[in-house]
Amino acid sequence: MDATIHVEGIIKRFGNVEALRGVDLKVFPGTVFGLLGPNGAGKTTMIRILTTLLQPDDGQATVAGYDVVRDAEPLRHVIGLAGQYAAIDENLTGQENLEMVGRLYHLTAEEATRRGEAVLERFELTDAANRVAKTYSGGMRRRLDLGASLVGRPQVLFLDEPTTGLDPRSRIEMWDIIRELVRDGTTLLLTTQYMEEADRLADSIAVIDQGLVIAEGTADDLKTRVGGEVLAIRVADRTQIGAAAGAVLGLGPGGGNADNERGEITLPVGDDGTGILTEAIRRLDAEKIALADVALRRPSLDDVFLSLTGHAAEGGETTAPAEEPQRGRKRR
Amino acid sequence: MSATTTTTTQVARSRTRLALSDWGVLTKRNLLTYIRKPDLLVFSTIQPVLFVLLFVYVFGGAFERILPANVTYVDFLMPGIIIQTSIFAALQTGVGLADDLQKGLIERFKSLPMARSAVLAGRTAADTVSVVFQIVLMVIVGILIGYRLHEGFVEAALAFLLIVAVGYTFTWVAAFAGLALKSVEAVQAATFTIVFPVIFVSSAFVPVDTMPSWIQPIARNNPMTIWVDTVRSLTLGEAFTDSPSELFRSIPDLGALAWQSIAWIAVILAIAVPVGVRMYRRT
Numbered sequence: 050m051d052a053t054i055h056v057e058g059i060i061k062r063f064g065n066v067e068a069l070r071g072v073d074l075k076v077f078p079g080t081v082f083g084l085l086g087p088n089g090a091g092k093t094t095m096i097r098i099l100t101t102l103l104q105p106d107d108g109q110a111t112v113a114g115y116d117v118v119r120d121a122e123p124l125r126h127v128i129g130l131a132g133q134y135a136a137i138d139e140n141l142t143g144q145e146n147l148e149m150v151g152r153l154y155h156l157t158a159e160e161a162t163r164r165g166e167a168v169l170e171r172f173e174l175t176d177a178a179n180r181v182a183k184t185y186s187g188g189m190r191r192r193l194d195l196g197a198s199l200v201g202r203p204q205v206l207f208l209d210e211p212t213t214g215l216d217p218r219s220r221i222e223m224w225d226i227i228r229e230l231v232r233d234g235t236t237l238l239l240t241t242q243y244m245e246e247a248d249r250l251a252d253s254i255a256v257i258d259q260g261l262v263i264a265e266g267t268a269d270d271l272k273t274r275v276g277g278e279v280l281a282i283r284v285a286d287r288t289q290i291g292a293a294a295g296a297v298l299g300l301g302p303g304g305g306n307a308d309n310e311r312g313e314i315t316l317p318v319g320d321d322g323t324g325i326l327t328e329a330i331r332r333l334d335a336e337k338i339a340l341a342d343v344a345l346r347r348p349s350l351d352d353v354f355l356s357l358t359g360h361a362a363e364g365g366e367t368t369a370p371a372e373e374p375q376r377g378r379k380r381r
Numbered sequence: 382m383s384a385t386t387t388t389t390t391q392v393a394r395s396r397t398r399l400a401l402s403d404w405g406v407l408t409k410r411n412l413l414t415y416i417r418k419p420d421l422l423v424f425s426t427i428q429p430v431l432f433v434l435l436f437v438y439v440f441g442g443a444f445e446r447i448l449p450a451n452v453t454y455v456d457f458l459m460p461g462i463i464i465q466t467s468i469f470a471a472l473q474t475g476v477g478l479a480d481d482l483q484k485g486l487i488e489r490f491k492s493l494p495m496a497r498s499a500v501l502a503g504r505t506a507a508d509t510v511s512v513v514f515q516i517v518l519m520v521i522v523g524i525l526i527g528y529r530l531h532e533g534f535v536e537a538a539l540a541f542l543l544i545v546a547v548g549y550t551f552t553w554v555a556a557f558a559g560l561a562l563k564s565v566e567a568v569q570a571a572t573f574t575i576v577f578p579v580i581f582v583s584s585a586f587v588p589v590d591t592m593p594s595w596i597q598p599i600a601r602n603n604p605m606t607i608w609v610d611t612v613r614s615l616t617l618g619e620a621f622t623d624s625p626s627e628l629f630r631s632i633p634d635l636g637a638l639a640w641q642s643i644a645w646i647a648v649i650l651a652i653a654v655p656v657g658v659r660m661y662r663r664t
Contacts, residue, residue: 100492125494136485138410140417145410152406153495155399181417197489 053078053205053236059108061094068094070260076238081231083251084240091260092240096209100130113204129203133210135190139183143174143193147200154201168196188219208239244350258358271353279348280316280326285339287312296332301325304356315352400496407503415511426515429466430522437526449626459523460612461585466519467544470512471551474504475559475568482563501661505552512548532618540615547608550646553653560660585609588628604645611638
């Protein structure tokens with residue numbers, strides 16, 4: 050199968066900073082590809098290159114068969130982009146915003162009106178169609194923005210951090226919308242700093258850090274990389290985290306991480322979950338370290354990111370939507 | 382004619398047609414913004430109206446003592462004030478573009494299969510419409526407080542065209558500033574700071590001959606002086622051009638003023654347009 054997005058050795062420098070240091074990616078038709086990484090990893094730079102906003106310094110990329118540099122003009126006809134900020138004109142109504150974009154795709158006035166109405170209907174904005182966008186809530190703006198990127202019926206859609214800054218409810222709404230889009234066969238590349246978002250939406254994921262892809266595969270592949278299950282130990286007294294880490298890190302197949310702030314140690318355990326659990330508890334008991342919580346669990350993408358990069362993903366303040374509040378992903 | 386040439390011409394023709402359509406779409410969008418934000422237009426017109434009232438009623442008495450008997454201060458002042466209004470109105474282009482940049486709209490436009498020229502062309506065109514609106518408003522305010530045209534309709538129409546052209550020219554200067562500075566506040570501060578001395582060190586409010594001698598050559602070669610004096614020649618007529626008054630003795634004749642006016646506009650546009658377009662491509 051031919052890849053819809055084919056990226057080979059893309060390098061982009063800004064002055065002395067290498068934002069992308071030789072990135073390769075392949076995204077297949079009709080799939081959702083998640084580009085996962087912390088702030089400043091190069092995600093937005095990659096999107097800007099693939100949507101012809103920026104030219105790479107080296108390497109090659111094609112989208113839907115068009116070279117992003119040589120065929121930039123025809124390429125723009127088949128892509129849609131929704132950036133990190135809701136790029137809508139606040140002084141126009143929802144309908145006017147969409148009609149404007151439709152006209153700029155060179156649709157006829159009637160067709161632009163029709164598609165605008167259809168998009169508003171789909172995103173449940175019909176009631177607000179004739180209100181200026183200034184009066185929209187954050188979630189409505191994002192929906193309108195996403196809607197604008199669909200007016201041209203793109204083959205390939207790029208979403209740059211589609212839920213950053215949204216409250217948990219709007220985020221879940223947005224996820225539903227995105228899932229539905231994919232059902233129509235659109236190929237989608239989205240960036241996110243949220244593990245959970247990539248986990249839920251993406252068929253395959255590339256983890257990007259400091260301008261390099263450091264891991265690639267399905268969410269399951271990546272989780273398997275950490276090796277089976279993860280032992281999570283939370284100490285009762287955070288000042289003992291060092292001692293606890295000394296006692297248990299080194300058990301199992303290797304890796305592991307101690308989070309001083311949360312007083313939590315995560316340790317990949319491979320296949321020997323119960324054995325290592327028993328051993329860890331024995332050792333901690335011997336050191337007289339009281340525990341608040343111990344659990345064996347499937348690794349989250351957080352764990353993957355940690356074990357791959359050695360540092361936590363920088364989620365925003367508004368991480369961790371409703372469903373798994375006890376996991377509390379807030380990390381600094 | 383070969384088939385290829387025909388196709389090429391057709392493609393070229395349809396490209397032009399599409400580009401024109403894009404310009405239209407964006408001009409309309411920017412004009413809608415003016416309608417939706419009437420406060421913007423109201424406040425940007427209150428300021429020049431205040432200027433006129435303050436100058437005429439506060440300084441007017443003093444100025445009329447030095448002006449020749451057949452020239453009132455209102456008649457002398459209005460060309461300067463109207464051009465100032467035109468330029469200030471044009472600076473809005475920079476603010477608008479910086480705002481579009483900050484909101485991510487420019488990114489969206491650039492990802493669309495539209496003519497690259499449309500964002501700047503549509504913005505400058507719409508802002509020129511606002512320039513025209515504000516000029517007309519100033520003329521009306523002027524007439525209400527006693528401003529009179531001493532020459533004919535043709536001269537007045539030419540003066541009007543010149544003032545609009547000056548405004549259009551400054552929309553491009555402002556476009557460059559907006560794209561270069563990228564922040565609404567910075568653009569506002571920078572453009573006004575640069576434009577203010579240009580407007581004041583000119584014949585806009587006082588005759589150049591009343592200024593200290595070291596400043597006179599600067600003021601006399603300031604394009605603002607040339608535009609203002611051209612409009613004065615066109616609207617005040619002989620009272621200005623053939624005045625025995627010492628204050629007006631160094632004013633060139635209308636022909637010289639006219640071509641210098643056009644030359645300045647051409648030169649500024651010849652620099653600002655390509656530089657602005659390049660800036661747009663790079664942002």
